[in-house]
Amino acid sequence: MSPTDSLHYPEERRLATVLFADVQGFTSLAEQLDFEMVSDLLKGIWERLDKAIELHNGYIDKHLGDGIMAIWGAPFAGENDAEQAVAAGLDLIKALKEYCENSHIPGAENLKLRVGVNTGAVFAGYVGTRHEYTVFGDTVNLASRLEQIAEASTVVIGENTLRMVRDIFKVKRLDPTMAKGKTELVQPYAVEGRLSSSGRTRAQKVDNLLSNMVGRDEELSKLKNVYDLAFGSEKPVMALINGDVGIGKTRLLMEFGNLLEFSGENVTILSTRGMAQTAKTPFALWRVLIRNRFGMRDEDPAHETLEKWQLGLDSIRTKGMQSLKTEAAQVLGEIVGLPGQNIQLNEDVLGQVFVISRELLRSFSAQRRLVLFFDDLQWADRESLQLLTSLLTTEEAPIKTLIVGVARLEFLKSQSHWHNLARVITLDPLDLSPQMVRRAYPDLHFLPESVLEEVSLHAEGNPYFLGEIIKSLVKGGLFAQPANMDSQEIRNQLISQIPEALRVTLQARMDNLSREARVVALLASVVGRVFWVGAVLAAARSAPLPGSTPMLNVPESVIDRFIQDGLRQLVRADLAFPRIGTKYSDEQEYYFKNSYLRDVAYDLLPNRNRAQYHTAVAEWMIQLPDPAFQSMAQEHLRKAASSAKLPTGTLVPVPSEK
Numbered sequence: 001m002s003p004t005d006s007l008h009y010p011e012e013r014r015l016a017t018v019l020f021a022d023v024q025g026f027t028s029l030a031e032q033l034d035f036e037m038v039s040d041l042l043k044g045i046w047e048r049l050d051k052a053i054e055l056h057n058g059y060i061d062k063h064l065g066d067g068i069m070a071i072w073g074a075p076f077a078g079e080n081d082a083e084q085a086v087a088a089g090l091d092l093i094k095a096l097k098e099y100c101e102n103s104h105i106p107g108a109e110n111l112k113l114r115v116g117v118n119t120g121a122v123f124a125g126y127v128g129t130r131h132e133y134t135v136f137g138d139t140v141n142l143a144s145r146l147e148q149i150a151e152a153s154t155v156v157i158g159e160n161t162l163r164m165v166r167d168i169f170k171v172k173r174l175d176p177t178m179a180k181g182k183t184e185l186v187q188p189y190a191v192e193g194r195l196s197s198s199g200r201t202r203a204q205k206v207d208n209l210l211s212n213m214v215g216r217d218e219e220l221s222k223l224k225n226v227y228d229l230a231f232g233s234e235k236p237v238m239a240l241i242n243g244d245v246g247i248g249k250t251r252l253l254m255e256f257g258n259l260l261e262f263s264g265e266n267v268t269i270l271s272t273r274g275m276a277q278t279a280k281t282p283f284a285l286w287r288v289l290i291r292n293r294f295g296m297r298d299e300d301p302a303h304e305t306l307e308k309w310q311l312g313l314d315s316i317r318t319k320g321m322q323s324l325k326t327e328a329a330q331v332l333g334e335i336v337g338l339p340g341q342n343i344q345l346n347e348d349v350l351g352q353v354f355v356i357s358r359e360l361l362r363s364f365s366a367q368r369r370l371v372l373f374f375d376d377l378q379w380a381d382r383e384s385l386q387l388l389t390s391l392l393t394t395e396e397a398p399i400k401t402l403i404v405g406v407a408r409l410e411f412l413k414s415q416s417h418w419h420n421l422a423r424v425i426t427l428d429p430l431d432l433s434p435q436m437v438r439r440a441y442p443d444l445h446f447l448p449e450s451v452l453e454e455v456s457l458h459a460e461g462n463p464y465f466l467g468e469i470i471k472s473l474v475k476g477g478l479f480a481q482p483a484n485m486d487s488q489e490i491r492n493q494l495i496s497q498i499p500e501a502l503r504v505t506l507q508a509r510m511d512n513l514s515r516e517a518r519v520v521a522l523l524a525s526v527v528g529r530v531f532w533v534g535a536v537l538a539a540a541r542s543a544p545l546p547g548s549t550p551m552l553n554v555p556e557s558v559i560d561r562f563i564q565d566g567l568r569q570l571v572r573a574d575l576a577f578p579r580i581g582t583k584y585s586d587e588q589e590y591y592f593k594n595s596y597l598r599d600v601a602y603d604l605l606p607n608r609n610r611a612q613y614h615t616a617v618a619e620w621m622i623q624l625p626d627p628a629f630q631s632m633a634q635e636h637l638r639k640a641a642s643s644a645k646l647p648t649g650t651l652v653p654v655p656s657e658k
């Protein structure tokens with residue numbers, strides 16, 4: 001990508017994870033080598049290390065001779081940036097080791113990598129005459145500092161990163177250290193490896209608080225009905241749990257699984273799920289499913305994997321499954337991770353894989369009731385979906401099985417034919433009340449009604465939001481001095497900060513929008529949770545659009561069309577809705593799906609343009625006859641004045657509008 005291409009990335013205040021890695025021992029080795037050899041060595045090293053970063057969806061910021069800086073969360077955010085950065089760090093160390101051990105350059109085997117990773121607020125923008133995109137702030141300096149204190153071949157992370165990966169990696173606390181130019185000590189942690197049962201599935205527990213599933217009785221009983229249907233029929237039957245991010249799809253799936261396991265019925269459940277990282281890997285979902293069934297683990301040595309695979313296959317063959325062709329078995333073997341010849345997946349091979357997979361499932365389902373769980377289908381690879389479809393539509397000898405899929409809303413929107421393949425169960429927001437919060441989190445029973453009311457209001461029916469809100473309250477001392485925490489204080493805490501994990505999720509959602517929709521979201525966030533097209537247009541004309549070079553001499557009609565398109569796309573993405581029967585004037589009123597979304601959008605805006613946007617919105621409001629607009633206009637003018645004096649280096653806490 002050329003530097004001018006990257007000019008399309010918006011300049012923003014973002015939450016990002018920064019990685020520094022440095023090759024230790026390089027300088028002294030380089031002194032003993034000819035510089036052409038040094039160049040070869042560096043080329044070889046970065047070729048491999050860059051690949052490891054890209055594989056984990058990182059953005060390579062720059063190479064600094066024998067070091068590198070990479071970013072996750074800018075220019076685009078993913079939902080598990082911190083995890084990916086740490087995983088990349090571990091892989092970098094492995095990649096360097098492998099490369100250097102096999103290098104013919106004398107002394108290369110002594111090279112070691114040190115890695116530092118830190119997460120926090122940054123400003124993403126451009127430097128230099130070549131307009132290089134990079135990120136700035138204390139977060140970056142601290143990442144570099146962590147790299148300096150890391151022992152050879154270790155990854156050291158900061159406290160913010162730890163909070164996001166605590167359930168995924170095993171870490172060791174190190175001695176606190178002083179960061180350059182700071183008076184406070186920082187607490188570093190060394191990463192010791194992945195926890196064996198890590199995964200994306202959100203912890204069922206929120207900070208060790210017991211949590212009960214609430215408000216899903218109806219959906220659970222629908223699932224039970226589909227279960228009865230499946231085992232009363234001769235064909236696979238599928239239920240598809242459909243719903244928004246964090247609405248409780250995975251939780252429902254797990255609770256249903258528990259129910260089946262404790263029901264005393266003869267049930268085998270095999271689970272798999274899509275992941276953003278493997279969305280383009282053919283059969284990624286089936287691979288996990290089959291590996292689970294055969295008891296294959298990632299840490300198994302190669303010969304053990306092979307043994308388990310053959311044992312698994314044999315158990316089928318002996319049951320008279322003649323149709324298992326050797327070639328097909330070979331392909332499937334490669335899919336589940338055995339070494340192979342990289343067989344190309346053409347129509348013919350695909351067909352064979354389908355046949356053998358069906359045979360496998362048939363043998364799995366012979367003695368026990370087979371239930372397959374597919375979570376996060378929105379990230380399923382195409383081939384896995386094709387196979388699933390073929391199971392549901394084939395006329396061949398049938399298999400008795402229940403398939404339960406889970407997907408976010410966008411899946412059914414873009415692939416509506418699944419309505420015909422599966423019984424769709426849509427999860428709506430929970431109708432949260434203080435009683436429900438108390439039932440969901442019994443440990444919070446001591447909290448007064450008014451506080452629970454406040455909490456359930458902020459969660460807006462989303463159990464994931466609810467969990468994150470409670471987590472952030474616990475962090476803020478909810479249990480340390482419950483008596484002192486009155487509802488006003490809790491309210492203040494709730495509006496003054498967005499739970500960190502929520503910011504990550506919502507930032508990733510913003511980054512998935514089209515450019516037009518994103519610009520509209522950011523401008524509309526200036527207006528508030530509720531906004532009007534006229535106000536957004538006024539903001540758009542007042543200053544450069546967020547994330548773009550100034551649209552000088554662009555006729556207003558072009559800007560208007562851009563905004564109108566963006567608004568339509570924002571509505572289509574389900575992030576904002578038009579309000580029927582508008583409150584104040586003839587202006588069509590819209591509102592953000594939730595207040596956190598508005599806050600996250602607002603926090604992305606560079607401070608330098610906020611004053612202009614607010615002023616423009618105020619001026620637009622002043623012209624309107626409705627008195628309600630007059631007081632809102634005053635509020636915008638106040639914000640315009642105060643945004644000139646923002647503290648730097650933080651993502652500004654902004655009161656959400658309810």
Ligand SMILES: Nc1ncnc2c1ncn2[C@@H]1O[C@H](COP(=O)(O)OP(=O)(O)OP(=O)(O)O)[C@@H](O)[C@H]1O
Pocket residue numbers: 201202203204205211212213214215216243244245246247248249250251252408440463464467
């Ligand atoms: N009905 C419920 N009652 C109580 N807690 C719930 C309920 N549903 C979900 N939760 C909790 O809320 C959080 C989010 O739920 P879950 O992970 O199931 O969401 P999801 O819909 O799968 O989201 P995603 O699309 O991101 O995968 C989890 O901590 C879960 O345990």
Ligand SMILES: [Mg+2]
Pocket residue numbers: 249250251375376
């Ligand atoms: Mg889920």
